[in-house]
Amino acid sequence: MEIDTLARAIAEGDRRALARAITLVESGREDHRAKAVALLEALKxxxxxxxxxxxxxxxGVGKSSFIEAxxxxxxxxxxxxxVLAVDPSSARTGGSILGDKTRMERLSRSPAAFIRPSPAQRQLGGVARRTxxxxxxxxxAGFDVVLIETVGVGQSETAVAEMSDLFVLLLAPAGGDELQGVKRGIMEMADLILVNKADGALEAAAVRTCAxxxxxxxxxRKRPEDPEGFPKALTVSAHTGxxxxxxxAEMQALADWRRAQGHFEARRAAQAASWFAAEVREGLLARLTRDPETRARMTEMTERVRAGEMTPEGAAAEILAEL
Incomplete structure (x- = not known):
């Protein structure tokens, strides 16, 4: 399909065209990459x-259940x-299950919803490179809300905050102890903390965890882009709703306040600049690996490092100096 035709189909809300376009932007082929850039420019x-x-x-906190409800x-x-769901990829085979559509069976049947699982591959930060x-x-394509689900929580799973307007952290009741190591990385970026599974026997524990x-x-420390009372913690139940x-309502209130104060557009502008710099870095690395001379030199230096003839730092410094 020609890029102009594909762009028109996406703008008209064609879900099949949207799925095809996401496949195009996720491709690692050089000719596909050029088409993907042209498509994004056409849709700008x-x-x-x-x-x-x-x-x-x-x-296990119930991200998929929460997203469906x-x-x-x-x-x-x-x-x-x-829904853009990022699945972890196997470190051994590189494969991913990509089973989020089966987890969100009811939502996947809704004509007003679109679910796309993508493999994380080797990308850190809980998101795929082209998310x-x-x-x-x-x-x-005209969607009103885009939900970006990360592979899971951790110190590096904060890249999603660099591409979203609101960052929601979903927690399980009585899950505080195992989260001590990730609090500083995640909690400082969260706009809303939702304690899931607040129903049945776990309801009391969920209320305590929320408190x-x-x-x-x-x-x-209070952030300048937050109104009084944010970030805040609430209890939810994906099972009962x-x-x-x-x-x-809280997400809408926060988004409206940020729009009114000018923080919303400023945040998006800063995110765009950050991703521009990331794209330049990725492009430079890709060019280095494609250049035959550089690749041969890298292989040579790798063998010298393996043999203990050079330190990794010294070998890297020599390669960079040659460039």
């Missing part, structure tokens, strides 16, 4: 804007919802 003028919500959480609630309100471009494509995190949030409407 649509002027459409979705609310980008990043979502992270510990494994939350997404169904939004579609019932007449909103179009796109930001997939977000831009979903916006151009604990609300207290911890008060100890963090309790708290989902309240969480959505």
């Amino acid at each position: 003028g649509t002027g459409r804007e979705a609310l980008r919500i990043g979502l992270s959480g510990t494994p 939350f997404g169904l609630m939004l579609t019932e309100k007449g909103l179009k919802v796109a 930001r471009e997939a977000v831009a494509l979903c916006e151009a 604990d995190y609300a207290g911890a949030l008060r100890l963090l 309790a708290g989902l409407a309240e969480a959505w």
Whole structure:
């Protein structure tokens, strides 16, 4: 399909064209990359804007269940919802399960929803390398809300905050102890902390956990882009739907306040600049590996490092000096 034809189909909301475009931007082939850049440039003028919500959480916290319940609630309100789910890739084989559509069976059948799983591959930060471009494509296709689900929580799983308007951290009841090591990396970036599974026998534990995190949030330094009371912690239940409407109301209130204060556009501008710098770095590394002379020199220096003839630092310094 020609780029102009594909761009028109995406702008008209064609889901098959959107899926094809995301496959194109995720491709590592050089000719596909050129087409992907042309497609993104062609769609830049649509002027459409979705609310980008990043979502992270510990494994087993119920991210997929929450997204399905939350997404169904939004579609019932007449909103179009796109879900970009990033699956962890095997360090041995490089493969990913990509099973999020089966986890979100009801949401995947909704005509107002679009679910796209993508492999993380070797990308750190909990997102795939081209997730930001997939977000831009979903916006151009007319989706109102884009949910970006990361592979899981950790010190490096904060890259999603660099491509979203709101960053939501999903926690399980009584899960504080195992999160001590990641609090500083994640909690400082979270706009909203949602304690899931607040139903049945776990409801009391969820309320206590929510109170604990609300207290911890008060100890963090207030950010200039937050109104009074944010970030805040709430309880939700993906099983019963309790708290989902309240969480959505808080997200809307925060987004509206940031728009009114000018923080929303400033945040997006800073994110665009950050991803521009990242794209330049990735492009430079790709060019180095494609150049035959540099590749041969890298192989030679690698063998010298393996043999103990040079330190890794010395070999790297010599390669960089030659460049």
